[in-house]
Each structure stands twice: as C-alpha cells, then as structure tokens.
Amino acid sequence: MKEDVSLERETFAAISSPVGTGAIGVVRINGPESHKIVKKLMSKRIDDIKYRMVYHVELISENQIIDEVNLVFYKAPNSFTGDDMVEIYCHGGVIVTRKVLDALIRNGARLAERGEFTRRAFLNGKINLIEAESIYRIIEAKSEKALKIAMQNLKGALGKEIEELREELLNILAEIEVSIDYPDDIEIDENKIYMKLEAVAIKVKKKILEGRKGLHLSTGVVMAIVGKPNTGKSTLLNRLLYEDRAIVTDIPGTTRDVIKGEIDIRGVHFIIADTAGIRKTEDPIEKIGIERSIKEIQKADIILFVLDATTGFTNEDEYIYERIKSYNYLPVWNKIDTNNNIKELEIPHIEISALTGKGIRELEKKIVERVKEIIESGETSHVITYRQYEALQRAYKYLDNALKGLKIGLEFDVISIDIRKCLEEFDKLIGRTFSDDLLNTIFSNFCVGK
Ligand code: GDP
Numbered sequence: 001m002k003e004d005v006s007l008e009r010e011t012f013a014a015i016s017s018p019v020g021t022g023a024i025g026v027v028r029i030n031g032p033e034s035h036k037i038v039k040k041l042m043s044k045r046i047d048d049i050k051y052r053m054v055y056h057v058e059l060i061s062e063n064q065i066i067d068e069v070n071l072v073f074y075k076a077p078n079s080f081t082g083d084d085m086v087e088i089y090c091h092g093g094v095i096v097t098r099k100v101l102d103a104l105i106r107n108g109a110r111l112a113e114r115g116e117f118t119r120r121a122f123l124n125g126k127i128n129l130i131e132a133e134s135i136y137r138i139i140e141a142k143s144e145k146a147l148k149i150a151m152q153n154l155k156g157a158l159g160k161e162i163e164e165l166r167e168e169l170l171n172i173l174a175e176i177e178v179s180i181d182y183p184d185d186i187e188i189d190e191n192k193i194y195m196k197l198e199a200v201a202i203k204v205k206k207k208i209l210e211g212r213k214g215l216h217l218s219t220g221v222v223m224a225i226v227g228k229p230n231t232g233k234s235t236l237l238n239r240l241l242y243e244d245r246a247i248v249t250d251i252p253g254t255t256r257d258v259i260k261g262e263i264d265i266r267g268v269h270f271i272i273a274d275t276a277g278i279r280k281t282e283d284p285i286e287k288i289g290i291e292r293s294i295k296e297i298q299k300a301d302i303i304l305f306v307l308d309a310t311t312g313f314t315n316e317d318e319y320i321y322e323r324i325k326s327y328n329y330l331p332v333w334n335k336i337d338t339n340n341n342i343k344e345l346e347i348p349h350i351e352i353s354a355l356t357g358k359g360i361r362e363l364e365k366k367i368v369e370r371v372k373e374i375i376e377s378g379e380t381s382h383v384i385t386y387r388q389y390e391a392l393q394r395a396y397k398y399l400d401n402a403l404k405g406l407k408i409g410l411e412f413d414v415i416s417i418d419i420r421k422c423l424e425e426f427d428k429l430i431g432r433t434f435s436d437d438l439l440n441t442i443f444s445n446f447c448v449g450k
Pocket residue numbers: 227228229230231232233234235236247248249250252253254255277334335336337338352353354355356
C-alpha cells in the first residue's frame with residue numbers, strides 16, 4: 001500500500017460532532033503527538049495509560065479549566081484511523097468544543113482537513129475505498145434504504161465481491177500466462193477459459209444493473225409533475241414539499257422554470273421537478289420552459305400527469321398525453337373539491353385536491369407503489385456511487401472485449417491485455433491503486449472531523 005508520507009507524521013485534530021449545542025461534543029486528535037498533547041492538558045497525571053479505557057478528567061489549558069471530559073486513548077494500529085488517537089467527549093456546545101480544539105492546536109496539533117480521519121484509515125489499510133465512501137454515504141444517506149445499502153458496503157459487501165472476482169480473474173490470467181510462457185508443455189483449454197471469463201463478466205454485468213438501481217436510491221427517484229397551465233401543479237408540489245418553494249399564481253404559464261425539491265415519501269427519497277405547463281406557444285421564454293419540461297419527463301422515473309377536474313379533459317391535455325403516454329405516468333385528477341368532470345385514461349387515476357390535501361396520502365402511496373420495482377430490485381444492490389458504477393462499466397467493457405477476442409480466435413497475449421485492464425479497474429474500485437487526485441475528490445466531500 002502506498003503511503004501518504006507528507007501527512008503521516010503530523011498530528012491533527014477536529015470537532016467531530018455537528019456544529020451546534022448537544023449534550024455531548026466529540027473532539028478527536030490523531031497522530032504521533034496526540035497522546036502527549038492530551039496528557040499535557042489533563043488535570044490528573046496518569047503515567048501508565050490504558051488504551052480503550054474511559055478516563056474522567058478535567059482539561060486544563062493556560063491555568064484554566066476548559067471542561068470536565070471523558071477521554072479514550074487508542075494506540076496504533078488499534079484505532080479507527082490506525083494511528084495513535086484520542087477521543088475527547090466534552091460538554092456539547094459551540095464554545096466548549098471550540099475551546100478544547102483550541103487547546104489541542106495551541107499544544108501542537110493542526111486542524112484536520114476534510115475527511116482526513118477516514119483518509120488515514122484508508123491509507124493505513126483499515127478500510128478499503130468502497131468502505132471509505134460508504135462512511136460518507138451513511139452520513140449523507142437521503143433515505144432509509146440508501147442508509148441500509150451504505151451500511152452493507154461499510155461491512156464490506158461490495159469490496160468482498162470485487163476481491164473475489166479479482167481472484168478469479170487472476171487465476172484465469174495465470175493459466176493464460178503459463179501457456180504463453182510454456183507453449184510446448186501446457187495446452188490450454190480455450191473453452192474452459194471462455195466459460196470462466198464469461199462467468200466473471202455475467203457477475204459484473206449483474207452488479208452494473210443493480211448499481212443503476214442503487215444510484216436511484218442514493219441520489220433519489222426523479223419525479224416530474226406535468227400538466228397544462230393552472231391545473232395546480234405548483235400547489236401540489238407545495239403540498240408534497242410542505243413548504244413554499246414554487247410560485248403559485250392564477251395566471252397561466254407563470255411557473256416557467258423547472259423547480260426542484262426533495263422529499264422523503266415512505267422511506268424513499270424523491271427529487272421532484274415542477275415543470276412548466278406543456279402547451280403550444282409562441283412566447284419564446286415559455287417555449288424554453290416547455291422544452292425543459294419535455295426533457296425532464298424523459299429523465300423522470302415517474303410522471304405525475306396533473307389534470308383539472310374543473311375543466312375536464314381538454315385538447316391541451318390530449319397534447320400532453322400524447323407525449324407522455326409511453327412513459328411511466330400516473331394520471332392525477334386535481335381540484336375534486338370543486339368539480340368532478342373527470343375522464344378515465346388507460347391507467348387508473350388518483351383523485352386529489354392539492355388545495356385541501358384530500359387524497360394526498362393515497363397519491364403518495366400510489367407513487368411509491370409505482371416506483372417499487374426500482375426500489376426493490378435496488379435493495380440488493382451494493383453499488384452506490386457514480387465512481388464505483390463507472391469503474392464497473394469500464395471493467396465490463398474489457399471483459400467483453402476479451403470474450404469477443406476469444407470468440408474470433410485472437411492470440412492469448414492480446415486477450416490478456418484486456419484482462420489486465422479489467423484487473424486495473426477492479427483495483428481502482430477497491431482502492432488497491434489510487435491517485436492523490438482521486439483521494440482528494442472522494443475525501444473533499446467529507447466534513448472536517450470525519
Ligand atoms: P399550475 O399552473 O399548474 O402550477 O397551477 P397552480 O398550482 O399555480 O394553481 C392554479 C390555481 O388553481 C391556483 O389559484 C390554485 O389555488 C388553484 N388550485 C390548485 N389546486 C387546487 C385544488 O385542489 N382545488 C381548487 N379549488 N383550486 C386549486
């Protein structure tokens with residue numbers, strides 16, 4: 001494993017609990033000087049520190065008691081980071097935690113960079129890159145299901161599977177190399193190689209398909225709200241969001257921009273797009289909005305087709321219907337508090353009043369039902385970041401090349417190039433090989449203190 005020499009010998013500290021007041025604040029210090037620095041601040045002198053034990057002491061800096069705290073000392077490599085480390089549990093509060101951090105810094109630590117604790121854990125081989133990314137995902141999880149997958153990954157599910165595939169590929173490669181080196185002695189069974197390679201490719205493909213679903217879960221299911229002007233799309237969006245993010249007015253065509261909101265419905269994270277009313281228009285600005293709406297529809301996982309019970313099904317509705325009927329849409333008749341002028345479409349509809357909130361629960365239930373397929377098949381997925389997803393896709397491409405090459409009878413030394421490239425992708429995926437740029441990108445998403 002490559003070592004990050006410049007950072008290795010430095011001692012850094014950060015507040016690890018969220019900003020604000022809470023019962024307990026956590027400050028962490030990591031690195032070779034960490035024990036010495038904390039001992040200097042302790043009210044009691046303890047010569048023979050026991051690791052992973054809780055010490056209750058006062059912290060004193062510049063002859064002043066900062067706080068009464070609990071301390072846990074960790075000795076490398078038995079810590080989260082794999083370095084010497086101390087965790088300080090002080091009273092929660094912006095001032096107290098800051099003062100503890102200040103004292104550590106005054107005594108020789110520097111402020112940690114974003115994600116630096118997790119980065120150390122990775123560089124020390126405590127966790128692989130997929131696990132490191134999962135830690136970020138756990139903190140950031142937008143839905144219960146995304147959290148569940150992130151937890152699975154932290155336990156190493158995806159990393160382990162990739163390690164296994166990597167082993168299989170290495171075995172195949174070894175067989176090929178031996179036959180290249182000793183062409184006279186070793187006869188290679190091409191069929192067997194093909195079958196083994198194909199088995200790996202099938203597994204990778206499965207991961208990619210699951211991964212696509214997994215991406216939905218971690219970033220959200222995209223839902224578009226479409227309908228002619230004034231059907232109550234913005235009102236509905238606000239109902240769903242419980243806040244005034246969209247402009248609601250009486251003038252047709254005012255919601256010109258695609259306004260996004262995010263919402264959790266029954267444990268599923270939705271990204272909601274309120275779109276401009278789709279209709280024939282000569283207004284150039286409105287035209288732009290309408291084009292955006294159509295694009296939004298194409299990207300959406302589910303479309304709410306909002307219809308107005310006061311107007312009934314009009315030509316304008318027909319115009320929209322023609323454009324969305326081949327997508328995953330759900331007809332929603334709105335304003336049923338005033339009128340019941342509704343028409344059945346091919347798909348069973350839902351009746352609501354965005355204004356009074358009537359029928360919203362059923363609508364939410366129906367929406368979740370309709371995206372169930374995405375969610376349920378995503379549940380088994382381990383792939384949750386674009387980086388991992390893309391690496392798997394590249395890996396598959398190389399495997400596919402190798403298989404095609406075998407089929408048309410290419411030489412084994414050519415085939416082995418693709419296999420090696422696939423191995424490189426696996427290595428990048430689990431972090432056996434990595435660049436500083438990649439690490440910076442990954443860890444810059446973290447907050448300081450993680
Ligand atoms: P949009 O153009 O589709 O976004 O429609 P808006 O959300 O701006 O709503 C247009 C008008 O219809 C507003 O005056 C809303 O108050 C009204 N409206 C929306 N939903 C309902 C509803 O369920 N019942 C009634 N009676 N009026 C509604």
